[in-house]
Amino acid sequence: MGVGELPDAALYGDIGSHTLRNLSKAVGSLRIPNLESLGLHRISEIAGSKADAPCVGAYGKMAERSKAKDTTTGHWEMMGVVSDKPFPTYPHGFPYEVIQPFEKAIGKKVLGNKPASGTEIIKELGEEHVKTGSPIVYTSADSVFKIACHEEVIPLEKLYELCQIARKQLTGKHAVGRVIARPFLGTPGDFKRTENRRDFALPPPFPTFLDLAKEKNYAITGIGKIEDIFCHRGLTDTYHTGNNNTSMEKTISLLESHPPGILFTNLVDFDMLYGHRNDAKGYAKALEVFDEQLGSFLKLMKPTDLLMITGDHGCDPTDVSTDHTREYVPILAYSPALNLDLPLGTRETFGDLGATCAEALGVPYPLAGKSFYSELKIGARPISLQ
Numbered sequence: 001m002g003v004g005e006l007p008d009a010a011l012y013g014d015i016g017s018h019t020l021r022n023l024s025k026a027v028g029s030l031r032i033p034n035l036e037s038l039g040l041h042r043i044s045e046i047a048g049s050k051a052d053a054p055c056v057g058a059y060g061k062m063a064e065r066s067k068a069k070d071t072t073t074g075h076w077e078m079m080g081v082v083s084d085k086p087f088p089t090y091p092h093g094f095p096y097e098v099i100q101p102f103e104k105a106i107g108k109k110v111l112g113n114k115p116a117s118g119t120e121i122i123k124e125l126g127e128e129h130v131k132t133g134s135p136i137v138y139t140s141a142d143s144v145f146k147i148a149c150h151e152e153v154i155p156l157e158k159l160y161e162l163c164q165i166a167r168k169q170l171t172g173k174h175a176v177g178r179v180i181a182r183p184f185l186g187t188p189g190d191f192k193r194t195e196n197r198r199d200f201a202l203p204p205p206f207p208t209f210l211d212l213a214k215e216k217n218y219a220i221t222g223i224g225k226i227e228d229i230f231c232h233r234g235l236t237d238t239y240h241t242g243n244n245n246t247s248m249e250k251t252i253s254l255l256e257s258h259p260p261g262i263l264f265t266n267l268v269d270f271d272m273l274y275g276h277r278n279d280a281k282g283y284a285k286a287l288e289v290f291d292e293q294l295g296s297f298l299k300l301m302k303p304t305d306l307l308m309i310t311g312d313h314g315c316d317p318t319d320v321s322t323d324h325t326r327e328y329v330p331i332l333a334y335s336p337a338l339n340l341d342l343p344l345g346t347r348e349t350f351g352d353l354g355a356t357c358a359e360a361l362g363v364p365y366p367l368a369g370k371s372f373y374s375e376l377k378i379g380a381r382p383i384s385l386q
Contacts, residue, residue, distance in 0.1 A: 001270060002314020002327025003044040003061050009326045012069060014314070017325035019275070020044045022318040023287075026280035032291040034298060038309070038332040042343065057334040058376055060344030062310065062352060065368065069324045070142040072177040072201050074312025075229045075266075077350035079208035080367025087143030087177040087202075091115055094139065098174055102137075105165050110137040117322060118182055118193060119277070122148055127188040129153065135162060141323035143177035145170060148193075151183045156196055159183055167200040175202060178228075195242030199228035209354040210234025210262070213363050219259040223247050224266035236261075244269040244286060248293040255300050262357065266312075275315030276322045283317045303337040306360055306378060310353060337378045344372055 002019040009015055021044050024030045029048025032040065039059025041049040066073045066083040073083045093114040103109055111125045116138045122129075125136050129150060136148040145166050149159045159181050167179045179200040184193045211234040214220055220236050224247045227238040241247040244267045251265045267290065274283035294309075301307060314327030331344060331353065351369025358365035359373035 001311040001330060002316065002325055003330050004328050006063055006326050006328060012326040013321070014069075014316075014319070014326040017314055017316045017319055017327050018044070019311075019314045019316045019325065019327060020046060020330070022316055023280055023283055024048065026318050027284040030284055031288050034291045034294040035287075035309075035332070038334050039341070040330060040332060043330050054341065056338070056340050057332055058338065058342040058344050058372070059333075060331050060347060061328040062331050062347040062350050063328055064313070064326075065349040065351070068143070068177075069313045069326045070144075070177050071199075071312055071324075072143075072229055074329075074350060075226075076204050076208065077368065078310065078312065078353045079204075079210055079230075079234075080351045080354040080365065080369055081204050081206065081208050082349065082351065082368045088174060089141065089143050090139045091141070094137070094145070098170070099137070101169055102166055105169065106135070106162055108134050110135055112136045112138045115139050115141070117276070118146065118148065122184050122191045122193070123189075126150065126184065126186075126191040130188075135159075141321065144180055145176050145178075146180045146182050148182040148184060150191075151185050151194060151196070156181075156183060160198055163198065163200045177202060197225075197242070198240075199225050201229050201231055203231040203233060208234055209358055209363070209365065209367060210264070212358070212365065212367075213262060213361060216361070216363050218361060218363075219261035221254065221258065221261070221263050222266075223250050223254075223263065224268055226264050226266050229266070242268075244290060245293075248290065248297070252293065252297050252300065255297065255305075261361075271313075271315035271324065275317050275324075278317050278319070278322055280317040298334070301334075301336055303335065306333065306335045306376075308333050308353060308356070310350070312350075333372075333376060335376070335378050339377050342375065344375065347372070 004018045024047035038057035039055040042059045066077050068086045111134050121138050138146050163179045163181045170176050181198040183196045184191050186192050214234050222235045222238045239250050269286050309332040311329035314325035316325045355369035355371040356373045359371040
């Protein structure tokens with residue numbers, strides 16, 4: 001989720017983007033009392049909400065310093081790694097020097113090789129794929145090499161193997177941010193993507209905050225696709241969940257028993273199912289369901305827990321494109337021991353989140369970002385970051 005265009009949004013074609021405001025206007029209002037109780041309505045105009053309603057959290061917005069608007073870059077920057085050079089993108093499809101070695105390695109020609117919506121390209125090429133067994137390769141405005149295959153034509157393990165072949169080949173000037181497995185099922189006219197997606201990302205160029213915290217023997221659990229984004233680095237445990245509901249259910253189930261350290265949860269549905277499909281109603285409903293689950297989470301929190309909610313990029317469902325949008329992201333922080341109603345202002349980098357986590361856990365932090373932990377005035381360390 002984004003909360004307004006960044007100053008350089010024009011360079012990305014994102015003038016006017018504002019995920020939260022535009023979403024709320026498109027649907028008339030949002031029923032998100034728990035997010036508002038943490039201060040979301042203080043960051044941005046929300047249709048149907050009162051800007052002066054009381055809250056019990058710390059709230060602000062963060063700018064992205066990295067020159068991109070993709071998932072990998074956003075998550076890396078949260079953990080202190082700023083990317084000065086954007087990953088390569090392919091608005092006209094992948095060149096011969098990329099596709100030919102891949103086809104040679106897998107022993108088949110590919111279908112597609114163009115920018116496309118994932119749901120649309122399987123409608124277009126799914127039947128041919130089933131007949132020929134040739135994988136569908138496509139990309140988007142992000143730095144991604146996507147491979148779509150029917151699970152009954154190319155089994156999952158084989159699809160993941162194809163992705164690993166592409167990942168090893170895509171280096172140097174063609175080092176895309178992620179290779180993504182996009183499996184689907186069904187019959188012509190009724191193909192549907194499954195939740196068995198996997199992301200094969202580049203490893204961060206140097207240790208992130210997760211690596212530093214792991215070195216200090218903290219328990220660090222990744223939920224959703226966190227393990228893929230960080231190439232399994234800096235994590236002590238992982239749960240590869242496929243949607244928002246299962247991710248939140250797992251997070252809630254681990255909250256009370258998790259040892260001191262970090263629960264890091266990524267919720268994939270907001271952009272994957274709704275933002276990328278310009279489905280404002282679906283996005284709003286998903287946000288309201290998340291808000292209900294958040295209410296259950298908040299009731300379980302201890303005074304030594306710290307919750308932070310943010311985004312890795314914008315994905316305005318009212319935008320003319322179906323791509324991510326170059327925006328500020330919200331930052332909400334809450335603990336039962338937190339002072340009430342605390343504005344955090346506009347932060348200069350997503351890395352302020354990592355810096356704050358580091359100070360909360362007493363981990364030396366030589367990475368990008370400025371901590372706001374002292375502003376929160378929460379009790380003694382160590383604190384369990386959720």
